[in-house]
Amino acid sequence: MNKGRVRLAVLLALVAALSFVAVGARKVATKLAKDAAQKVYVPPGEYDEFYAFLSGGFNGQLSVVGLPSGRTLKNIAVFSVNPRNGYGFSPETKPLLMTSHGFVAWDDTHHPELSMTNGVPDGRWIFINANNTPRIARVDLKYMETAEIIEIPNSAGNHASSFVTYNTEYVTAGTRFSVPIPQRDIPIDQYKGNFKGTLSFIRVDPETGRMSLAFQILVPGYDYDLAHCGKGPSKDWCFFTSYNTEEAHTLLEINASQHDKDFIAAVNWKRAEECVKEGKYEVWNTPYAHNWYDEKKHMAFSEIVKEEKVIKPEQCPGVIYFLPTPKSPHGVDVSPDGRFIVGNGKLSATMAVFSFEKMLKAIEEKKFAGDAYGIPVLDYDSVVHHHVKNVCLGPLHTESDGKGYAYTTCFISSEIVKWKWETGEIVDRIPVYYSVGHLMIPGGDSAKPWGKYVLAMNKITKDRYLPTGPELNQSAQLIDITGDKMQLLLDFPTLGEPHYAQGIPASLIKDKQAKIYNLKENEHPYATKSEKEVKVVRKGNEVHVYMTAIRSHFVPDNIEGVKVGDTVYFHVTNLEQDWDIPHGFAVYGDDDPNILIMPGQTLTLVWKPEKPGVYPFYCTDFCSALHQEMQGYVRVSPADANPPMIWRGGGKEGKWIVE
Amino acid sequence: MKKYVGYALAAAAVLALAFAAKCEIPAKMPPPGLPKGIGPYAEKELKLDPCIDKELAKKGEQLFEQYCSGCHKITERYVGPPLKGVTLARSPEWIMNLLLNTEEMIWNDPIANALLQQYLTVMRPSPDMTEKDFRAVYEYLRYVDATDQTVVK
Numbered sequence: 001m002n003k004g005r006v007r008l009a010v011l012l013a014l015v016a017a018l019s020f021v022a023v024g025a026r027k028v029a030t031k032l033a034k035d036a037a038q039k040v041y042v043p044p045g046e047y048d049e050f051y052a053f054l055s056g057g058f059n060g061q062l063s064v065v066g067l068p069s070g071r072t073l074k075n076i077a078v079f080s081v082n083p084r085n086g087y088g089f090s091p092e093t094k095p096l097l098m099t100s101h102g103f104v105a106w107d108d109t110h111h112p113e114l115s116m117t118n119g120v121p122d123g124r125w126i127f128i129n130a131n132n133t134p135r136i137a138r139v140d141l142k143y144m145e146t147a148e149i150i151e152i153p154n155s156a157g158n159h160a161s162s163f164v165t166y167n168t169e170y171v172t173a174g175t176r177f178s179v180p181i182p183q184r185d186i187p188i189d190q191y192k193g194n195f196k197g198t199l200s201f202i203r204v205d206p207e208t209g210r211m212s213l214a215f216q217i218l219v220p221g222y223d224y225d226l227a228h229c230g231k232g233p234s235k236d237w238c239f240f241t242s243y244n245t246e247e248a249h250t251l252l253e254i255n256a257s258q259h260d261k262d263f264i265a266a267v268n269w270k271r272a273e274e275c276v277k278e279g280k281y282e283v284w285n286t287p288y289a290h291n292w293y294d295e296k297k298h299m300a301f302s303e304i305v306k307e308e309k310v311i312k313p314e315q316c317p318g319v320i321y322f323l324p325t326p327k328s329p330h331g332v333d334v335s336p337d338g339r340f341i342v343g344n345g346k347l348s349a350t351m352a353v354f355s356f357e358k359m360l361k362a363i364e365e366k367k368f369a370g371d372a373y374g375i376p377v378l379d380y381d382s383v384v385h386h387h388v389k390n391v392c393l394g395p396l397h398t399e400s401d402g403k404g405y406a407y408t409t410c411f412i413s414s415e416i417v418k419w420k421w422e423t424g425e426i427v428d429r430i431p432v433y434y435s436v437g438h439l440m441i442p443g444g445d446s447a448k449p450w451g452k453y454v455l456a457m458n459k460i461t462k463d464r465y466l467p468t469g470p471e472l473n474q475s476a477q478l479i480d481i482t483g484d485k486m487q488l489l490l491d492f493p494t495l496g497e498p499h500y501a502q503g504i505p506a507s508l509i510k511d512k513q514a515k516i517y518n519l520k521e522n523e524h525p526y527a528t529k530s531e532k533e534v535k536v537v538r539k540g541n542e543v544h545v546y547m548t549a550i551r552s553h554f555v556p557d558n559i560e561g562v563k564v565g566d567t568v569y570f571h572v573t574n575l576e577q578d579w580d581i582p583h584g585f586a587v588y589g590d591d592d593p594n595i596l597i598m599p600g601q602t603l604t605l606v607w608k609p610e611k612p613g614v615y616p617f618y619c620t621d622f623c624s625a626l627h628q629e630m631q632g633y634v635r636v637s638p639a640d641a642n643p644p645m646i647w648r649g650g651g652k653e654g655k656w657i658v659e
Numbered sequence: 660m661k662k663y664v665g666y667a668l669a670a671a672a673v674l675a676l677a678f679a680a681k682c683e684i685p686a687k688m689p690p691p692g693l694p695k696g697i698g699p700y701a702e703k704e705l706k707l708d709p710c711i712d713k714e715l716a717k718k719g720e721q722l723f724e725q726y727c728s729g730c731h732k733i734t735e736r737y738v739g740p741p742l743k744g745v746t747l748a749r750s751p752e753w754i755m756n757l758l759l760n761t762e763e764m765i766w767n768d769p770i771a772n773a774l775l776q777q778y779l780t781v782m783r784p785s786p787d788m789t790e791k792d793f794r795a796v797y798e799y800l801r802y803v804d805a806t807d808q809t810v811v812k
Contacts, residue, residue: 273718515786518787519785529731530724530728530729531728548729550730551780552738576729576783577726577786577787577788624779650737651732
C-alpha cells in the first residue's frame, strides 16, 4: 500500500466515523440556554418578527413560516397542484403548470430569492426554481400566490437558479445537468464536448415583475450547481459554481471528484447586455412555455415562445471567466459589501475566499492559467483573498450577519461555523442535528442582513421528534446569533425538503397583504357579481352555471336539466367582501372535488357526471353558523332524456338559457 | 307635555318644509327619540332632508344590489332581516352606526345583538363601502319606505 492510499483510507475512515457520530441513532442531548423559550415565544395574538420563505423541495411548494416561533403560516403551491384550493385543477390555474412537455403536476423546488432594490430585499416578489422540468416562478407577495412561471429552454436540472441581481434586473438560471444542446439523439458516452450547459438571464420588468428570457450563455458541459449575484462593486456580475469539470457521464460520485479544483463561473451580465445590443448572439428556436396569472381576470394564461438569444462566449469576449475553486464547490456566496466571493468546496476542508478587486485586476492584467473551451481560467493565486482553513467537513453554504461575519454550514460534520469575512478567522461553532444543508439569515445573502437569527435546514431528522414511521419531515433549527456564541433556540419540522430559504422583517410586507379580491374589479368572464345575474347557460354539451356564494347559500342551489354526457362548469363567485370568509365548493363524484374561493374571487369546478341521479354539492369551508345548510342538488338525467331545464335559489326560480 | 308640543312643532316644521320645497318624493320620517346605538353617530345627529334625494337613492340602489343583496331582501327574510320599514323603526344614526361600527354594535348594542341572536350570522358590510356609500344605501331604504317601490324610478 502506498502512502497516498493509506492517507485516503484514514481520511475515509475519519469521514465515516464523523458521519456516524453526526447522524447516529444515539439521541444527542441538546444543551439549551435557559432563556431560549422566552426568545421564541410569541404570545397569543402577537405576530412573529420575520417572515421566512422555505422551499418545499420535492413537494414543489413554498412554505411561509413565522420566525422566531417556527409556525407554518401557509404553503404556497408553486410547482405543484394543491388540493386545498384547487390550484392546478381549476381551469383558472391549470395554465400555470403548462410546459413544452405538457402539464406537469409537480416539480422539485429549490432556491427562493426575494426581489431586491439596491441589494436589499424589497418584499415585492419572491422567485423560485423548478429543478426537474426547468422553470422559474414569480410569487406575488401581496397575494402570496404564484403570479408567473417561465420555462427555461436549452436546460436540464435547473439548479443554479433563481438568484436575482442587485436591482432585480434579472433572475438567473443554470443547468446542473448538462445535456446535448439543442437536444438530440446521441450516445451518452459521447458526453465530452457534446454536452453543454447554459446560464440564463431572465429579465424582470421593474414595474409589473413580468419575466422574459433575455439571453442564455452557452457554457461547457459541467454541472452548474449554485449561484449568487454580486452587490455594490460587484453588482454587474453573477457567480455560478460548477462541479464535474471532468465531464463524467457515469458514476459521478467518483469520476467527477478527480480534479483538485473545479470552477466558479464569473459572468459579467452588463457585458452580455452589450453583446446582445451589438447583435453578438444567435437566435435559437427551442420552444418554452410562458405562463402568467391575470389578477383582474382571475385566470392564468399560457403561451409557447419559440425564440431565444444564445450568446457563445467566443463571440462575446469578457462575458465569462472561470475561477479555479477547490473542490466540487456547492454554494457560492458574496459578502454583503460585495468584495468577497466564497466557494464552499464540499469535498475540501479549506474554503477559498476570492477578492472581487483582485479578480478585476487579474482580468485586466490577463493573469490566466489557461482556458477551458475558450473561456479564460484565472490564475488561482492572483484572485484568492485568503483561505478559511479546516473549516469543517463538507462545507455547503454561507450567509452573513451584516457585522462582518460569515456562517457556513457543514453537512458531514453537522455544524455551523462562524468566521470573519475579512481574515478567514474562525470564531465559533455550533452543532446542528443533523447534516445541515442550507442556512438562512433574514437578508443574509443581501447587502443588508438582519442578523438576528440563523435558521439551519437539516437534511436528516432521525430522533428529533416523535417518530412517524420510516418517512420523517425534515428538521429546522433556529439559532440566536446576536451574541459572541451562537445559541440554539428551537427545533421545528418543515414540509417537504427545504433547500434554500429567504427571510424578511414582517413589517416590510405584512401591511400590504391583500385581504380580498375586489368584486368591482373582478373581470373574470364568468363572474356573477350579484344574485340578480345568476344564470345557467347550455351550449351544446357544455353547461355553464353562473353561481354565487355568500353565507350561507349558493344561488342556484337546485339545478335540473343536466344530462349524462354534459360537461358542467360551476363558475362560483364568492360575493363576500370581508377578509377571511372563503367559501368552498365540491360536488359528489367529481374527479377534482374542491375549489376554495376567496372573497370577491371567481373559480370554476368542472364536472362530468357519468350516471343519472341527484347529486349534492356543498360548501367545504366552515363559513358561518348555517354552514351546514350551505348545500344544493344537481339532477342528472339520462343522455336521451328531455328534462326541464330549470334552476332554483335565492327564493327564485329561473329557466336555462340555451345558446 | 312640553316635549310633545316640541315634537308636534318639529313635525309641522318638516311638513311645512317639505311643502315649501315641493318635494317630488316627500320622505317619511322616523319618530324622534329612537336609540342611536354605539359608534361615530352616537353623539351626533344625522340631519335628514324632508325630501328624498332621488339621485342619491339611485346610487344607493346600485350599491345595495352589489354589496347588500346577497344577504338582505326588502320584503322577505334572507340571511338577514327584511329591510322594508327599517328607516322608520330605527334612527338614522343607529343605522349608520351599525354600518360603520358593525362589530361593536352586534355584540354590545341591545337591538343589534338581539338581531344577531335571531339570525345567527355575523353581519359584515363590505370594507369597500365608504360612509358616503352607506348614506346612499340609507337614502335608497328611505325611498323604499316613502314610495313602497324597490326600484328607484
